[in-house]
Amino acid sequence: MKKILFVCTGNTCRSAMAEALFNDLLDQREERDILVSSAGVYAFENDPASSMAIEVLQNEYGIDITSHRARVLDADDIRNAWLILAMTEDHKRMILEVFPESVDKVYTLKDYAEIEDGRANISDPYGGDYDVYKACAYEIETALINVAEKVFDNGDWLL
Numbered sequence: 001m002k003k004i005l006f007v008c009t010g011n012t013c014r015s016a017m018a019e020a021l022f023n024d025l026l027d028q029r030e031e032r033d034i035l036v037s038s039a040g041v042y043a044f045e046n047d048p049a050s051s052m053a054i055e056v057l058q059n060e061y062g063i064d065i066t067s068h069r070a071r072v073l074d075a076d077d078i079r080n081a082w083l084i085l086a087m088t089e090d091h092k093r094m095i096l097e098v099f100p101e102s103v104d105k106v107y108t109l110k111d112y113a114e115i116e117d118g119r120a121n122i123s124d125p126y127g128g129d130y131d132v133y134k135a136c137a138y139e140i141e142t143a144l145i146n147v148a149e150k151v152f153d154n155g156d157w158l159l
Contacts, residue, residue, distance in 0.1 A: 002082035003035045006109070007091050011040030011070035013125050013133070014087045016049045018109065018140050020057055020065045025148050039073035041094050046070060052125065052133040060134060061141075078102050085109045085147070088121035113146035 004022065008015035015038035022036050047070040048054075057063040071077075078084065078099045084106045086092040095106050109122055122143070125136040 001033055001035055003037065003080055004083045004085065005077055005081040006036070006038040006085050006087070007041060007073055007095065008038075008087040008122075009040055009042050009091070009124070010047065010126070011038055011043040011072075012047050012050045012068075013053050014122050014136065014140065015040060016065060016068045016070070017053050017057060017137050018085070018087070018144065020063050020068070021061065021137070021141050022144050022147070024061065024063055025144055029148065029152065031152060037071075037077070039071045039077050041073050041091055043070040043072045045072055050126070050133075052128065052130060053137075056130060056133040056137050060137060075099070081105060083107075083112070083151075085112055087124075090121075109140070109143045109147070112150070113143035114150070115143055115146060 006015040006018040019036050019038035026034060049065045049068040054065055057065050078095065082105065084095065084102065086095060086106065086108050089108055092106055092108050096103055108120060110120060122139055123136050125133045
């Protein structure tokens with residue numbers, strides 16, 4: 001089983017939403033041979049998802065992330081992942097500084113999804129209102145649709 005890991009800062013907003021949205025996408029595609037998780041480079045272990053992330057995913061996508069708990073990114077996460085998708089260039093850089101051997105599997109979400117919208121990073125909704133989180137979730141969802149097509153439909157999964 002291959003593992004995809006989403007990484008952000010605190011693992012309560014962006015990477016938590018990415019994990020849930022990608023799991024939902026995999027369920028829709030009936031893909032079962034993949035494990036999806038998330039972690040944060042500066043996470044506080046066991047923090048819940050942010051209330052706005054919970055609310056937006058429930059209202060907009062029908063996804064319940066109330067049971068999500070933040071995890072700190074560790075060496076096992078890096079070692080065991082087939083693909084690591086960071087929310088920002090800084091997250092990617094931080095991972096590669098500590099784990100340079102993972103260079104062949106660490107990307108920003110937008111780079112891997114081949115989204116060229118003039119912004120390299122997924123916007124951080126932390127502290128924002130409902131609309132900010134909704135826009136962030138949509139930005140993540142758009143990238144994840146491209147990731148799924150690239151991984152499954154174009155054969156990246158077979159590599």
